Amino acid sequence: METRIAVIGAGIGGLASAALLAAQGHRVTVFEKSEHVGGKVRRIGVDGVQVDGGPTVFTLRDVFDELFHRCGSSLDDEVTVRPASILARHAWDRNGSLDLHADPRRSEEAIGDFAGAAAAAGYRSFRREAARIYRILDNSMLRGSKVSWPLPLMWRIGLWRVGDLIAIRPYESLWKVLGEHFADPRLRQLFARYSTYCGSSPFSTPATLMLVAHVEAQGVWLIDGGMSALAAALQRLGQRNGARFRFGQGVARIDIGRSRASGLTLDNGERFEADAIICNADPASLADGRFGEAARRACRAVPPKRRSLSALVWTAHADTAGFDMSRHNVFFSPDYAREFADIAGSHPPRDPSVYVCAQARDGSGRTAHGRERLQVIVNAPANGDTHDYSDEERARCTMAMRRSLSRCGLELEDPFPHSLTTPNEFNQLLPSTGGAIYGRASHGWAASFLRQGTRTRIPGLYCAGGSTHPGAGVPMAALSGRLAAHAVMRDLASMRRFHPVVTPGGMSTRSATTGATG
Structure with missing residues (x-):
């Protein structure tokens, strides 16, 4: 019998699991509330151009080589990928910089x-x-x-x-x-x-x-078209093997029947029955009841003090001067301890370290000319659900970021054409998180073992994404999708191994093993 699998969310974890399950012949439908794939991998329009506003560093290429191979293709057939000779360029002041190399x-x-x-x-x-x-x-x-x-x-x-x-x-x-x-x-x-x-x-x-x-x-790899091109390639991979994508389709409720996940109810009231459900949303949204009261028990809630960092992210199209950037650049705060003390106190850092992805640079340090696409990131507290970043505070954060860059010799065009994403916007993108981009913080020896795993407390409901095991980042999210796909296939195979047996009295009796599994 053909199995029906629903995937909530088309982030990297959801895309990976959908592609792998479709390649195995399962009937997969992906429900995505937005109009595009990628989740945190997204593009933002600034000054008439599209700027990548999500993850920028692509590592562990072998994870994707294996994934594409399992789905009947190859990474090189789907996207153009090349190695960066400079991993990142680092600066503390105007007295030179330090490159780490491949x-x-x-x-x-x-x-x-x-x-x-x-x-x-x-x-x-x-x-x-x-x-x-x-x-x-x-x-x-x-x-x-x-x-x-x-x-x-x-x-x-x-x-x-x-x-x-x-x-x-x-x-x-x-x-x-x-x-x-x-x-x-x-x-x-x-x-x-x-x-x-x-x-x-x-x-x-x-x-x-x-x-x-x-x-x-x-190795750090550069993808023509950025991470959005990778997300689009994963979508094509799934579609070629039969996965269906339904965009603009939010999920109102995960339905539970006979003590296991049985389907979804969409925002428009439509009911979709499923044999297994993979939730590619932050587990905090499950625990917070955003997918219905019955699904709350699927995961443990993450206390606000255990949240990971959020960020202030400027996506920009601007001229730069002074500092010769590579693709990935880090400009360090003179007082690292105070930077993280500010964040722990629920304040944006007064003198922040700043990461700049110069998206037109080729990774070898070659200089770009004219306006270029920039993503600028400063670490921030995950307080997007309790604190309102006013226009005045946004302007102060922008000035603090520019001071840090200027101290190291990088000057940005003024006025600075940009769009600023704060923890408020990240909390809208990732509900119930306060804008925590990476799920649970990895603080303390036990943190990695407390992160939400693939299976939840509700049979038939699974988790995938950068907030679940094994952790944050594009390759880890893909690994989480692979783990979810394998768990679904193992569990469905286990259920199919046992069938109702007809007794002389005409009744069917469930196997004790089947009952325990369900």
Whole structure:
């Protein structure tokens, strides 16, 4: 019998699960409340051009190579992808900058030239430790289903590998451990920044997150058309295998029948029956009752103090001067601790670090000419549901951002043609989150094990997306979609294995195993 699978939301996780399930012959329908795919991957019109306003860094290409292969295509057949020779350019003031390169030997040389031989040696030791943590957790946790701490994770790693469990350093802060590798505070700050990739403070995250630096060191890739082109390719992949997409179709309620998810009721009142449902929305929206009272129990609520960072994001089309940018650029605050103290106090940072994606640059440092598409990001508290960012405050935040850039030598056109997205707008895009872009913050040793997993408390209802296991970021969202697709297929196969048996009295009796599964 053909199975019907509903996917709520066409973000990267939902697109990945829809493509994989459709390729296996399931009848998949994706319901997306907006008029385009991508979720956080989106474009914003500024000054007559479209500027990418979502994720910008594409890593772990092998995740997508495998996904496209499983669906009968290849990544290179669907989008144009090329490696960036410069991973990112970093600056603290006007006295030069530091590039990290795709070639680690060049990065080591650059660090040595920037901060001396001891710093280059520290980079080598840091790379070794980050690579080891990644190797330990790649298959056991990042690409596998959610696991608990410590015994289930130890079982996956290998009971005889006790040293590996200690080596991931879950009980020490990232900031502290970076001090073992780097005496220069600028380098400590540079590699601490990777905690913000999952929306967290380097002063509160475990040193385990050094693995993020290793992920980026394996390669950053540039996609012609940006992440929106990747989302469109995933949509085409699903459609070629029979997935249907219904845009402008919000879901009012997830229906529960016989103790399991049985279908959806749309905003227009239409009822859609389904054998399985994948929710590609932040789990907070389930727990908050946005998909109906019955679905509240699917997930635990995330307390506001456990939310990840939000952001202030300027999408712009403007001239720049002074600083020679690469594709990815970071301009650091002179007081990193105060920056995160401001955010913890529910205030935008007064003297922020600023990330700038110069979308016309080719990743090798080549200079662009004329106005260019820019995405400018400053970390902010996830208070979009409790605090109103007034016009005056938005102007203050813009001035603070421009001061940080100017301190490092980058001048922006004035007036500055832009659109500003604050935690208020992110809370509208991601309801019930306060604008937290990355789900639950990775603060404390247990945070990764408390993140919502693929399966929920309601049989037949699954989660996918950057706010679920294994974590934030485009490749992690795709992995979550793969995990959701596999869980759906396993569970449906398990249910089909047992059938009602006709008794002499004419009654049908459910298998005890089937009852337990449902």
